[in-house]
Amino acid sequence: MKTIDRRDFLKMAGAGSVVVVAGVAMPVAGYFGWTNKDILRFRAVAGMPKAPLPEYASYVIEGQVDLHARTGQLAKSIHAGAPDAMSGVVFPGTARTVRVTDVQQSGNHVLITGELGEQSNLLPGESPNFSIRVDRSTGLAHADFLGSEVVMRLDK
Amino acid sequence: MADHLDAPGLTSPMSDPRTDITDVYAFRKPGDSSKSILVLNVNPLAPALAPFFNSEAIYTINVDTDGDAIADRSFRIRFSEVEDGAQTATVHLAKGALAARLNDGGPAVIAGAPASFGSQPHITTRGEYRFFAGLRSDPFFFDLLGFINNLTFTGSDFFADKNVFGIVLEVPNSALGTSPTRLWGRTVLSKNGTLVRDDRMARAAINTVFNHGEDKNIFNSIDPDQDLTAVTAEGKTFVQSFRDSLTALGGDPNLATVLLPDLLDYDFLKPSGYLNGRRLQDDVIDISLNLVTNGGLKTDGVGPHTDYLADFPYLGQPH
Numbered sequence: 001m002k003t004i005d006r007r008d009f010l011k012m013a014g015a016g017s018v019v020v021v022a023g024v025a026m027p028v029a030g031y032f033g034w035t036n037k038d039i040l041r042f043r044a045v046a047g048m049p050k051a052p053l054p055e056y057a058s059y060v061i062e063g064q065v066d067l068h069a070r071t072g073q074l075a076k077s078i079h080a081g082a083p084d085a086m087s088g089v090v091f092p093g094t095a096r097t098v099r100v101t102d103v104q105q106s107g108n109h110v111l112i113t114g115e116l117g118e119q120s121n122l123l124p125g126e127s128p129n130f131s132i133r134v135d136r137s138t139g140l141a142h143a144d145f146l147g148s149e150v151v152m153r154l155d156k
Numbered sequence: 157m158a159d160h161l162d163a164p165g166l167t168s169p170m171s172d173p174r175t176d177i178t179d180v181y182a183f184r185k186p187g188d189s190s191k192s193i194l195v196l197n198v199n200p201l202a203p204a205l206a207p208f209f210n211s212e213a214i215y216t217i218n219v220d221t222d223g224d225a226i227a228d229r230s231f232r233i234r235f236s237e238v239e240d241g242a243q244t245a246t247v248h249l250a251k252g253a254l255a256a257r258l259n260d261g262g263p264a265v266i267a268g269a270p271a272s273f274g275s276q277p278h279i280t281t282r283g284e285y286r287f288f289a290g291l292r293s294d295p296f297f298f299d300l301l302g303f304i305n306n307l308t309f310t311g312s313d314f315f316a317d318k319n320v321f322g323i324v325l326e327v328p329n330s331a332l333g334t335s336p337t338r339l340w341g342r343t344v345l346s347k348n349g350t351l352v353r354d355d356r357m358a359r360a361a362i363n364t365v366f367n368h369g370e371d372k373n374i375f376n377s378i379d380p381d382q383d384l385t386a387v388t389a390e391g392k393t394f395v396q397s398f399r400d401s402l403t404a405l406g407g408d409p410n411l412a413t414v415l416l417p418d419l420l421d422y423d424f425l426k427p428s429g430y431l432n433g434r435r436l437q438d439d440v441i442d443i444s445l446n447l448v449t450n451g452g453l454k455t456d457g458v459g460p461h462t463d464y465l466a467d468f469p470y471l472g473q474p475h
Binding site for chain 2: 049050051052053054056078082085086087091094123124125146148
């Protein structure tokens, strides 16, 4: 018997029939901040679905962008478990890499746009295009989730 | 989900997928109304999380025949230790006071039945009983990602390619006692020599939808006869907690005492179909959505799988 962990699910990813972990090696840990004046790294999380339903899952967007070069790499995924009890398990078919195509900064706001690295198996309502608006002043971010806008909390 | 991964954090109760109940079904045997089919599915996403049954657990299907939410009959399945990749199962039928206890007992109605971990089902027949246990296609259907997306359903069936460990019993109706009955599944683990309640389930999507956080564990640790009086981690009764959730969902809060105690009504003298028992093809999610939202939501857009078998063990071949 095994408990759920990332390694187990990575093994099964090839079978395509089971929950797989985000097979995306992110260069940064999950927190929000600047490594220097140009590099912004962050992790945004939203519990899904919203109350009164119990939060079953966590929508996670994380990565880093270069504000000067206006490039970067992000990953998004849907993890099992609410944000306060998030597991390493990612729902199958939800892990995506995002190639950043532009970064616009205005005051405390950073608008990041890009495109998904894997576009052959989009989920219903999922766009191949990506955008997230990060607001440093509120610690919140706004992004698309399968066609609906969600408000996400930036990890400190 | 029906009851898959119904511990906090979308994990298995007591972190043991082998005894994590996913669904319970009960229906009259097609073509023979003198017999019933009882199904207890466990091990979500099998065999990814666990390749075998737990040899130290008791898998039970409990039957209440007198309306007190206490088991009067109990089918108790135990599995042998794994030897050369194989396990066998024994099924005991406990009655009366014995059925209300956690420990197994009663006469064996099935013994030495090989479990099936491949695509071909090993079926064991003894007298009027038939038995199957092993890897099968998960019959449950639900747009899980639509649920996560705040009930924005798209008709995408998350479970279309998933497997479970199925435990299927064909029994004479007489073994269930008098009709109508009320059923539930229960798994029991041995911890340091003591039997402890692990997971339980009757109707679909009760613990998974109505209970939050630690309340999921509490709910699994009590029996149906305690559902009306037990309290949540916050100190309110489960009935009040369910009332609050129903109100928030736009449903009728009085349904709380219909949903609790959590038992699956099954009158084997009448045709089967949710909420009289549950067949594999019954769309329990659509029925539940309608019920708890008072018609506000009618469907997740997902229908039954097409791989159910017409004959025993009824569960489709594993993917």
